[in-house]
Amino acid sequence: MGAVPHGQPTAADGPLDAAARFITARALRHRPLSGAVGAVDLDDGRTVVVKWGDGPDAVRAEAAGLRWLARAGAVPVPAVHGHDEHWLIMDPVPDGRPTKQGAVRLGRELAALHAAGAPAFGAPPPGGPREASIGRAPMRNVPGDDWPTWYAEHRVLPYLRTAVDDGTLRPREAAELERLCARLPGLAGPAEPPARLHGDLWNGNVLWDADGRAWLIDPAAHGGHRETDLAMLHLFGCPDLDRVLDGYQEEAPLADGWRERTGLHQLFPLLVHAVLFGRPYADQALAVARAAG
Incomplete structure (x- = not known):
């Protein structure tokens, strides 16, 4: 999942380009959420979160960390769809309140x-x-x-x-x-x-x-x-x-x-x-x- 299917990305790539490299559905629009994090709406009704990382090591560390935590089967974490040296693509967390x-x-x-x-x-x-x-x-x-x-x-x-x-x-x-x-x-x-x-x-x-x-x-x-x-x-x-x-x-x-x-x-x-x-x-x-x- 960490490989880039269509060639190496550049820093100029935007969130829609990043989502398109790892999601089969078509990316329709980007909505900023906070800081380097945004949501990308897809044409199949889903939404993915796209996060800009501070360098390839930071992106790789976060992707590897999420997958490692997920393998424990304990606390849920967002599923990772893919990453490259600039972007991490993952599922959103549904909004709710603590109980x-x-x-x-x-x-x-x-x-x-x-x-x-x-x-x-x-x-x-x-x-x-x-x-x-x-x-x-x-x-x-x-x-x-x-x-x-x-x-x-x-x-x-x-x-x-x-x-x-x-x-x-x-x-x-x-x-x-x-x-x-x-x-x-x-x-x-x-x-x-x-x-x-x-x-x-x-x-x-x-x-x-x-x-x-x-x-x-x-x-x-x-x-x-x-x-x-x-x-x-x-x-x-x-x-x-x-x-x-x-x-x-x-x-x-x-x-x-x-x-x-x-x-x-x-x-x-x-x-x-x-x-x-x-x-x-x-x-x-x-x-x-x-x-x-």
């Missing part, structure tokens, strides 16, 4: 998604690139054997260094976070196998269909610790989060102390946001380090 029952179901399905596993911490989805992204920020998928070491080396410290270089964090403040990274093996809780993570599970990437069931979009999928997805849901909010967690715990109880570890798992997204958006997120990361003692 309390849907929140519990999301928790159960997230547990099943995580249980599908990954080859290693940091492992990319099959066919996905090593150099991926989370939102507009780079994210390197480098496999590791134990979560605390991998998380510090490939998630926290690279963004910590960038935040210092940009002047968002002072060197003495960065030292506090470096000391926390050194202590992670004793703070991370019991060892767990690598989970299949969505990887960017904030509220905006959880959509609800007409039946109140949650769908996941825009993954930064990789192998990681299952508490990381849950910590990001907590960081940026999710409807009926307590019910989501109840459903999760019914299917796959979390290890004792997971609530106290939430901040550790939030360090990566906080530092990503500090680099992208500035000091307030750096302050939150520092608060995590100081709360850890």
Whole structure:
């Protein structure tokens, strides 16, 4: 599906051209939705979503991530029709609203998604690139054997260094976070196998269909610790989060102390946001380090 049937595309290709390369029905019209995302109406009555990517690695990573999550047969994700180096073509998610029952179901399905596993911490989805992204920020998928070491080396410290270089964090403040990274093996809780993570599970990437069931979009999928997805849901909010967690715990109880570890798992997204958006997120990361003692 990743090959281009009619020759290599160019950046000048529009969304109708992109849809035509992967859909047998004729593309009739394009409707912008938000940012780089639009809807293309087809002559057979269907609609597909067309998304412009920030380079071939970003498009390939998202397509591979969606397919990897779909193979778990757990939380629904949009079906991918195809992609090239600029465009990703996928199904839309039906519009709806969250429900309390849907929140519990999301928790159960997230547990099943995580249980599908990954080859290693940091492992990319099959066919996905090593150099991926989370939102507009780079994210390197480098496999590791134990979560605390991998998380510090490939998630926290690279963004910590960038935040210092940009002047968002002072060197003495960065030292506090470096000391926390050194202590992670004793703070991370019991060892767990690598989970299949969505990887960017904030509220905006959880959509609800007409039946109140949650769908996941825009993954930064990789192998990681299952508490990381849950910590990001907590960081940026999710409807009926307590019910989501109840459903999760019914299917796959979390290890004792997971609530106290939430901040550790939030360090990566906080530092990503500090680099992208500035000091307030750096302050939150520092608060995590100081709360850890």
